[in-house]
Amino acid sequence: MTLHEFLYYFVMPVLSLSVIFIVIRFLKGPSIVDRVIALDLIITTGIGFIGAYAILNNKPSLLDVAMILALIAFLSTVAFSYYIQKRNNK
Amino acid sequence: MKTIILRTASTYLLPVLLLFSIFILLRGHYSPGGGFVGGLIASIAWVLHAFAKGLENTKGLIRIHPGFLMPVGLALAFLSGIAPIVAFDMPFMTGLWYPEHLPILGSLGSALFFDTGVYLVVVGVTLTIIFTITESA
Amino acid sequence: MTQQIVLYPLLLQLLLSIVLMFCWRKISWQRVISIVGGVINIAVSAWLFYHIWENGTQIVQAGNWKAPFGIIFVGDTLSATLVLLTALSGVAVSTFSSASVVAARLKFGYFPIFHFLLLGLNGAFLTGDIFNLYVWFEIIIISSFVLITLGGEKAQLEGAVKYFTLNILASMIFLTAIAVLYGLTGSLNMADLSMKVAAIENRGLVEITAILFLIAFGIKAAVFPLYFWLPDSYHTPPSAVSAIFGGLLTKVGVYALIRVFTLIFVGDLFLQNILLAMAVLTLISGGLGALVQNNLRKVFSYLIICHIGYMIAGLGLFTKLAISGTIFYLIHDIIVKTNLFMVSGLAYRIRGTNSMRALGGLYAEYPKISLLIAIPLFSLVGIPPLSGFWPKLSLISAGFTAERWWVVGAIVFASLITLIIIAKVWAAIVWKDKTDFPKRLNFRYFAKLKLVRKTQMIAPVVFLSLVSLYIGFGAEHIQQVSVRVANELMDNQQYIDAVYNNNPKLNR
Amino acid sequence: MLIAILLGFIFSLFLVFTGKVFRGKFAILSAAIPLILFIYFAQFIGRISNGEVITEMHSWVPSFGVGLGFTLDGLSLLFSLMITGVGFLVFLYTAAYLKNHKYLDRFYGYLSMFMAAMLGLVLSDNLISLFVFWELTSISSFFLIGFNNSNEASRKSAITALSITGLGGLALLVGAIFLGVVTGTYSIAEMLNSGIDIGSNSYYSIIVVLIFVAAFTKSAQFPFHFWLPGAMKAPTPVSTYLHSATMVKAGIYLLMRLTPVLGAHELWNSTLIVVGAITMVYSAVHTIFRTDLKGILAYSTISALGILVFLIGQGTTDALLAASVFIIVHALYKATLFLMTGVIDLQTGTRDTTVLRGLRKVLFPVAIAGFLAAISSAGIPPSIGFLGKELTYESTLHFEYSAILLIVLIVITKILLLYSGFVAGIRPFAGKLPERFEKVRMPSPLLWMPPLLLAVTGIVFGVFPGIIESSMIKPVVSALGKDGAEVHLQLWHGFNTILWLSVLTIVIGTILYFLIKPTARLEAGIAKLEFLSPKSISLKIWVWFTKFSDIWTNFFQNGYLRSYVSTILVVLIALTGYSLYNTAQFNINFDKFSKVTIYEAVISLIMLVAIFYTVFTRSRLAAVASMGVIGYAICLLFVFYSAPDLAMTQFSIDTLTVILFVLVLYKLPKYLRLSDYKTRIKDGVLSLAVGAIITVLVLEVLAEPVNGEVSDFYANNAYLLAHGKNVVNVILVDFRGADTMIEISVLSIAAIGVFGLLKLRLKKSDQR
Amino acid sequence: MEVILAILIGVLYAAGIYMILRRSLVKLILGIIILGNGANLLIFLLGRIVKGSPPIIPGDSEVFESIYADPVPQALILTAIVISFGLQSFAIILIKRAYKVVKTDDLDEMNAIDKDS
Amino acid sequence: MTDLIVGILAFFGTIFIFLAAVGLLRMPDTYLRISVTTKAATLGIGLLLVAAAVYFKDLSITTRVMAILLFILLTAPVSAHLIGRTSYFSGIRLWKGSVMDDLEGKYQRISGVLKSETDDTPEDNIVHDKDK
Amino acid sequence: MKNRFLSNILLTFIWVALTGDFTFANYLFGFVLNFLMLRMITSGSGNAKYFRILPKVIGFVFFFLVELIKANLQVAYEVMTPHYNMSPGIVKIPLDAKSNLEITLLANLISLTPGTLSLDVSDDKKVLYVHSMYINSREEFIKSIKNGFEKRILEILR
Numbered sequence A: 001m002t003l004h005e006f007l008y009y010f011v012m013p014v015l016s017l018s019v020i021f022i023v024i025r026f027l028k029g030p031s032i033v034d035r036v037i038a039l040d041l042i043i044t045t046g047i048g049f050i051g052a053y054a055i056l057n058n059k060p061s062l063l064d065v066a067m068i069l070a071l072i073a074f075l076s077t078v079a080f081s082y083y084i085q086k087r088n089n090k
Numbered sequence B: 001m002k003t004i005i006l007r008t009a010s011t012y013l014l015p016v017l018l019l020f021s022i023f024i025l026l027r028g029h030y031s032p033g034g035g036f037v038g039g040l041i042a043s044i045a046w047v048l049h050a051f052a053k054g055l056e057n058t059k060g061l062i063r064i065h066p067g068f069l070m071p072v073g074l075a076l077a078f079l080s081g082i083a084p085i086v087a088f089d090m091p092f093m094t095g096l097w098y099p100e101h102l103p104i105l106g107s108l109g110s111a112l113f114f115d116t117g118v119y120l121v122v123v124g125v126t127l128t129i130i131f132t133i134t135e136s137a
Numbered sequence C: 001m002t003q004q005i006v007l008y009p010l011l012l013q014l015l016l017s018i019v020l021m022f023c024w025r026k027i028s029w030q031r032v033i034s035i036v037g038g039v040i041n042i043a044v045s046a047w048l049f050y051h052i053w054e055n056g057t058q059i060v061q062a063g064n065w066k067a068p069f070g071i072i073f074v075g076d077t078l079s080a081t082l083v084l085l086t087a088l089s090g091v092a093v094s095t096f097s098s099a100s101v102v103a104a105r106l107k108f109g110y111f112p113i114f115h116f117l118l119l120g121l122n123g124a125f126l127t128g129d130i131f132n133l134y135v136w137f138e139i140i141i142i143s144s145f146v147l148i149t150l151g152g153e154k155a156q157l158e159g160a161v162k163y164f165t166l167n168i169l170a171s172m173i174f175l176t177a178i179a180v181l182y183g184l185t186g187s188l189n190m191a192d193l194s195m196k197v198a199a200i201e202n203r204g205l206v207e208i209t210a211i212l213f214l215i216a217f218g219i220k221a222a223v224f225p226l227y228f229w230l231p232d233s234y235h236t237p238p239s240a241v242s243a244i245f246g247g248l249l250t251k252v253g254v255y256a257l258i259r260v261f262t263l264i265f266v267g268d269l270f271l272q273n274i275l276l277a278m279a280v281l282t283l284i285s286g287g288l289g290a291l292v293q294n295n296l297r298k299v300f301s302y303l304i305i306c307h308i309g310y311m312i313a314g315l316g317l318f319t320k321l322a323i324s325g326t327i328f329y330l331i332h333d334i335i336v337k338t339n340l341f342m343v344s345g346l347a348y349r350i351r352g353t354n355s356m357r358a359l360g361g362l363y364a365e366y367p368k369i370s371l372l373i374a375i376p377l378f379s380l381v382g383i384p385p386l387s388g389f390w391p392k393l394s395l396i397s398a399g400f401t402a403e404r405w406w407v408v409g410a411i412v413f414a415s416l417i418t419l420i421i422i423a424k425v426w427a428a429i430v431w432k433d434k435t436d437f438p439k440r441l442n443f444r445y446f447a448k449l450k451l452v453r454k455t456q457m458i459a460p461v462v463f464l465s466l467v468s469l470y471i472g473f474g475a476e477h478i479q480q481v482s483v484r485v486a487n488e489l490m491d492n493q494q495y496i497d498a499v500y501n502n503n504p505k506l507n508r
Numbered sequence D: 001m002l003i004a005i006l007l008g009f010i011f012s013l014f015l016v017f018t019g020k021v022f023r024g025k026f027a028i029l030s031a032a033i034p035l036i037l038f039i040y041f042a043q044f045i046g047r048i049s050n051g052e053v054i055t056e057m058h059s060w061v062p063s064f065g066v067g068l069g070f071t072l073d074g075l076s077l078l079f080s081l082m083i084t085g086v087g088f089l090v091f092l093y094t095a096a097y098l099k100n101h102k103y104l105d106r107f108y109g110y111l112s113m114f115m116a117a118m119l120g121l122v123l124s125d126n127l128i129s130l131f132v133f134w135e136l137t138s139i140s141s142f143f144l145i146g147f148n149n150s151n152e153a154s155r156k157s158a159i160t161a162l163s164i165t166g167l168g169g170l171a172l173l174v175g176a177i178f179l180g181v182v183t184g185t186y187s188i189a190e191m192l193n194s195g196i197d198i199g200s201n202s203y204y205s206i207i208v209v210l211i212f213v214a215a216f217t218k219s220a221q222f223p224f225h226f227w228l229p230g231a232m233k234a235p236t237p238v239s240t241y242l243h244s245a246t247m248v249k250a251g252i253y254l255l256m257r258l259t260p261v262l263g264a265h266e267l268w269n270s271t272l273i274v275v276g277a278i279t280m281v282y283s284a285v286h287t288i289f290r291t292d293l294k295g296i297l298a299y300s301t302i303s304a305l306g307i308l309v310f311l312i313g314q315g316t317t318d319a320l321l322a323a324s325v326f327i328i329v330h331a332l333y334k335a336t337l338f339l340m341t342g343v344i345d346l347q348t349g350t351r352d353t354t355v356l357r358g359l360r361k362v363l364f365p366v367a368i369a370g371f372l373a374a375i376s377s378a379g380i381p382p383s384i385g386f387l388g389k390e391l392t393y394e395s396t397l398h399f400e401y402s403a404i405l406l407i408v409l410i411v412i413t414k415i416l417l418l419y420s421g422f423v424a425g426i427r428p429f430a431g432k433l434p435e436r437f438e439k440v441r442m443p444s445p446l447l448w449m450p451p452l453l454l455a456v457t458g459i460v461f462g463v464f465p466g467i468i469e470s471s472m473i474k475p476v477v478s479a480l481g482k483d484g485a486e487v488h489l490q491l492w493h494g495f496n497t498i499l500w501l502s503v504l505t506i507v508i509g510t511i512l513y514f515l516i517k518p519t520a521r522l523e524a525g526i527a528k529l530e531f532l533s534p535k536s537i538s539l540k541i542w543v544w545f546t547k548f549s550d551i552w553t554n555f556f557q558n559g560y561l562r563s564y565v566s567t568i569l570v571v572l573i574a575l576t577g578y579s580l581y582n583t584a585q586f587n588i589n590f591d592k593f594s595k596v597t598i599y600e601a602v603i604s605l606i607m608l609v610a611i612f613y614t615v616f617t618r619s620r621l622a623a624v625a626s627m628g629v630i631g632y633a634i635c636l637l638f639v640f641y642s643a644p645d646l647a648m649t650q651f652s653i654d655t656l657t658v659i660l661f662v663l664v665l666y667k668l669p670k671y672l673r674l675s676d677y678k679t680r681i682k683d684g685v686l687s688l689a690v691g692a693i694i695t696v697l698v699l700e701v702l703a704e705p706v707n708g709e710v711s712d713f714y715a716n717n718a719y720l721l722a723h724g725k726n727v728v729n730v731i732l733v734d735f736r737g738a739d740t741m742i743e744i745s746v747l748s749i750a751a752i753g754v755f756g757l758l759k760l761r762l763k764k765s766d767q768r
Numbered sequence E: 001m002e003v004i005l006a007i008l009i010g011v012l013y014a015a016g017i018y019m020i021l022r023r024s025l026v027k028l029i030l031g032i033i034i035l036g037n038g039a040n041l042l043i044f045l046l047g048r049i050v051k052g053s054p055p056i057i058p059g060d061s062e063v064f065e066s067i068y069a070d071p072v073p074q075a076l077i078l079t080a081i082v083i084s085f086g087l088q089s090f091a092i093i094l095i096k097r098a099y100k101v102v103k104t105d106d107l108d109e110m111n112a113i114d115k116d117s
Numbered sequence F: 001m002t003d004l005i006v007g008i009l010a011f012f013g014t015i016f017i018f019l020a021a022v023g024l025l026r027m028p029d030t031y032l033r034i035s036v037t038t039k040a041a042t043l044g045i046g047l048l049l050v051a052a053a054v055y056f057k058d059l060s061i062t063t064r065v066m067a068i069l070l071f072i073l074l075t076a077p078v079s080a081h082l083i084g085r086t087s088y089f090s091g092i093r094l095w096k097g098s099v100m101d102d103l104e105g106k107y108q109r110i111s112g113v114l115k116s117e118t119d120d121t122p123e124d125n126i127v128h129d130k131d132k
Numbered sequence G: 001m002k003n004r005f006l007s008n009i010l011l012t013f014i015w016v017a018l019t020g021d022f023t024f025a026n027y028l029f030g031f032v033l034n035f036l037m038l039r040m041i042t043s044g045s046g047n048a049k050y051f052r053i054l055p056k057v058i059g060f061v062f063f064f065l066v067e068l069i070k071a072n073l074q075v076a077y078e079v080m081t082p083h084y085n086m087s088p089g090i091v092k093i094p095l096d097a098k099s100n101l102e103i104t105l106l107a108n109l110i111s112l113t114p115g116t117l118s119l120d121v122s123d124d125k126k127v128l129y130v131h132s133m134y135i136n137s138r139e140e141f142i143k144s145i146k147n148g149f150e151k152r153i154l155e156i157l158r
């Protein structure tokens, strides 16, 4: 099994499965916090996806996207926290 | 928000993110990135700072009103666009290039000034929007 | 110097916007800059018009990339005419705004955005690239949206939501159409598209794309049954804003329809019939709507719609004569509608309301203003020889020649109903005695304004009235322009040649 | 001639700025304008009577074939003299009638504008310029009818008059254009010379009908006549000038002018005869039921116009001769009667014929004028009215079809007109002066001289018909295409049928006069039938029409945004669906497409799930979060399909959007209100239809060949010419940099907008 | 995959439109955003998709040596995204403002059709 | 050889991400889900990115990977803290099997102040019942 | 002053590493860039002595990695087995760490380690509230944190 095949037949599918699990949690909730966590994890997994995909296609420039994701993902969590607290204070 | 952890983290994240945004801006001509994304990241850096430390602190740090960056950025882009007309009677936005290859930037040309204009505008816009809305929240 | 002349109106407006942004809180500077800039703009636009009139279609290849690779700006007679008209309306509204828009609004960027709007209009008229047109449309939407909501209260916000949503919907459809066009041809340059679309074998796809463009621009142009955003929103912002909207915004849609359906999608009978049906229904529906309104600006709003029908009818008939009628009407309508909304602003400033029931007494109190108002009002009706009359000659002749009786009928119907409506308006706001509409507290009534502000409100109305008188009495000049535009439009090879044969100094 | 026509316009413009001067005692000076013009036109009488036709051509809008071409022939000269002559008297009269009125200057302005327009109308050779002046007469009439602008009835009448004449004007315009297209010219002279037989053209009937509508509305023919009685709301000089002597004759003028072009055709003749006959009888009968002097005069005017149309319809030389004479007759006596009415109104304060009596004792000169006008109107010799009546009977009697019926109708009309003439011109002065009128004083000569002058002229012309025979009538007849016709006017024709008819007319009419007294009861009687009249039917139609407009408008413009969106989408679906159905070729080749990998499938699935969740969740925040998921999924798709720049931007913007939402949403209530079930189904169907169309469209486009010319150019030159390796970025800042320039402007505007939206608070008084 | 994407685009359009037709202003704006996403993907797909070959000229070459994705649609989408961002942010703020003034985000309560005003 | 290292790193990276996903789905309360995901995912991503760095063997790529890791290490715990704090603040209960809750009564609902000791302002304190 | 200078140098290295262009010009550019940036954003203070602590930092990194993997396996087991074996709860940990940086670093490292999550720091900065998956006894847990992460962090930072 070459690395390419390994990535193609193992890594990507498992990551895909992971995302499905996360999405299920996103849908189930029950609280908005759970959805926010799920959202955060989707992005994190997305970074993994991009890493694997960059190797798979031999395109290092895709890692730049991963970099952006890593940097910014966190902000939406911050915003949601901000929101939930504000709403609770109301 | 009243959390020391976020506040402290943001102190260190701010310079890193700003640095990163400039990095993204400068390399745009060669790799993914450019003025937009760069500007967005810079704004996000400040927004994060504002979330963590409060808007007043952030504004104090920036000193000027972020809205001021918009005309500055527009003017920069505009000037790099009309420079060819004024200087060489060439069409609007014709690329002007410094003949030598420069380190970091690669070729230096009017396109970079243009992209920097874009960067400034994006920062100005995003911050104006988010600061305004936070203030009136 | 003249190499880049096509761009000068654009660059000037952009420069003005930027300078105005730098003068953020200095509103007295802004007033001066806007008006002086507007005057310079007239000079530049007139120069552009003259240059194109003398030398034919001009192009500029932005970035010095030749067609179809870069973005091309094309100044043909139609574009130059519209740019010139924009300049004329623009300076009038600038001046009118200086007096009629409250200082608080001016402090929040009214003027920069106003000039951005003019920039967008000029850009839309001059661009030769379909995606670039989309971008210009967006700048128009966003600036008009900001202008419509600036300082807005309930009614204004309600109107704005509808305005926004339907215009965005139009943009989305436009974008979809561009995507399809790109998918089919791999090109965005309109001249290039003209050739490539003609070569596509799957005509069905071309037709659908054309329909998408028709609907997208139809919404912007406010034709039936796509116009609903207009009557719900145009009466809400300050009159100065309504003036520029009423005069120019829908016309960009008309312009786009004209451009696309004379350059890219030519000769589809189905589409022409659709256009004609839309035109007829627009004429009728707009007229009926105007008839039942009691708010002056709503009346004018519906009349905008109604009269768009004339222009669309000309486009649908698709003969040189008909197109020349469309162009003449376009020229007339821009000036007159701008003026009318300023008139409504004047009425508002005088009485503190735009309700026709509450207005009145102008005849006794302001006889000269009444007389002044008569010019745009009756020009709109097309009382000959005022400006609205002439294009109907071409349109009716063309309708007759094509034996489209219902089009002729609709044109007549719309003219008649406009006449009746304007007579009603005249009776209500000028003839009727002053009503006992309660005085508004702290309202800056016209009578209380300083002389300079009064002048700033009256002068633009006078100015545009003179222009529309010129259009009426100097119809020969306007008709020559219209005929030349029609010739250029009906022969799209001319446009294509201009785009391709014009080699810049540096040929990359 | 151009100057002559423009003089009135120039004067009215002049009045705008110097109005105050002409409001007082200098008002009378304005009468100089029509006087000068009258003299100017009078000097042409000699040349015209020698058969000369004077033309003048000024270029105006040659691109439209519209010039200011003027022709002075018999017909136009007759009208010009009437316009300026009566005009002169009316101007004089007005100076006294509206003495010290605060808007006297405006009145003169409108009046001279009207006069100029009317002159332009009758002198124009070009149909379009004729139309231009035609409309100007309507407009000046509008201003004059509404002159008492504080009075609502007056305003309404003005609008009605303008609407009806406006309708006619448009018909004229369309007719003129059609005629122009058919003949290739708008010049009437050229149409005549071109020798085209319009009568055989397939568009003949359309054109004629349009011209009829124009003429009938202007000349108040049944069923368009009702605006004219309403127009009597205008001050009396206006009624005199516009609504009896000149403007209403414009329709007659048009018919006469076009007789050589369009006449001599069955449609032409029979329509005119029928309409004219109906009008003349109908309105003549109406006069019996009126008690208001002006009302009687209005209906008798309509009737007279009916007679003219009736005569033009006959179209024979005799008939046209009769019409020409009758125009003069009518102008003279009707103007007199109106002016007289004005004097009575002014001096006694009433126009009610049931109370006006014995005024000869206080208003003697006026009584003379009224009496003379009455006999002219009655066709009693030696007035010119007699001449007119004789000619009318003669031509009718000799008409080739249904002569008997026609003669009966015209005799009835004439009898009734005699009656009404007597009621208007004699009754107020006859009998015993009631007490309430004893204090009535003689007015200024400016008020009684003009009617007297007109009335006397009518007698003079009657006694010496030679004055007008060769100088006016003959040229008119020849202008109507009856060159070389024998024209001989004389009072005494010998004892023949016509004379007996005349006697009959006079006798019965006089009996009627003594038999029927105008009473309020009679008026009330006809009022019961009012609902059948064209006026109330039109009114009802108008009300229905307005109601329909309201329903139509509110049906579409119901204020609900989603109904607007739905309508637009329905149009979109209908048009594209129709086109797809007709033209779609499903030759989609699935082999060309790339194969689906598991991760792509999963991302698509997730996107799908997120879309559904966004759509159906009831929590706003959850919707925002799941919209974020959609965005991130798209971002991953961009990564997979080689668009790192897009992925970055999409991701950053998505995040920012979420942040913005979050900052906004916490103020809002937690859950949403939903539409009802049925609406949701309907919306669902609509959206799915759009989605389906888009999908099919996409697949169809994908089946088409790709053209990579432009993108290849970018790819090949990005580094070599534009010094960049990231082609997307090079496009953004160089190849298509203009887009980007605008785009950052868009962003700036949005930011300014947000700033203003949230920070700007207007004071209540500043809103809007 | 193109077929799946085409369907996905259709669903995005449908969803966007469905949400625009809802009563809530918030949903309406979400709808506009989703519609925008649909349009972007449409441009992307119609420019034809290529896997794993970003239009970035590799390190030391001056032109592309292997296939690359069409950069034009990408540039167009980028422009469209950024413009939409401007519009969206304005619209989102409008929700806030409208709520403050009209006291609801229910569109059915924002329909004054008074003929006098 | 490189491929093998890359493969192993990628394998573990993937597995850890998978674990985080399963954990997110399976864990009984919000706090546990946060706890599980932050760790497992961070490690997983780290490994995958290192795999990429090894694979490309390019200094600029390696530094970029390091930068990403740095960002993640900086931001992941902060966001975990934020969202966890928010959960507690907004009244999300602990799993019924939880053994202690020292935070009980320490948060002030209105002011958002977090005290180190429970004091005598019970009406403002955030206390939630354990999940029964 | 020194602190800023060091930050500047550090950031310059990050810059050079990011751009992957190890030329003098790039160092210079990075230095100037960071100088400007720091000048713009510097507001608070906080001293750190970079050189002294560098070896400790490296040692700490390894310690942390080991902890990370260990804990991850624990979590993996928990996640993959059908029954829950955990005894979670929130524990109040008194802090020796005083400065914001110390507290933050500690809290973050705790969060990064599987099974534990720093929920919040009290406003008086005296205690840290930590959620943990496995709490056998409160005291033991507190001790493990204080002797593990806190001690090492304080060593590095003080």
Ligand code: NA
Residues within 6 Å of the ligand: G077, G078, G079, G080, G081, G082, G083, G084, G085
């Ligand atoms: Na377990």
Ligand code: NA
Residues within 6 Å of the ligand: F034, F035, F036, F038, F039, F080, G110, G111, G112, G113, G114, G115, G116, G117
């Ligand atoms: Na953790």
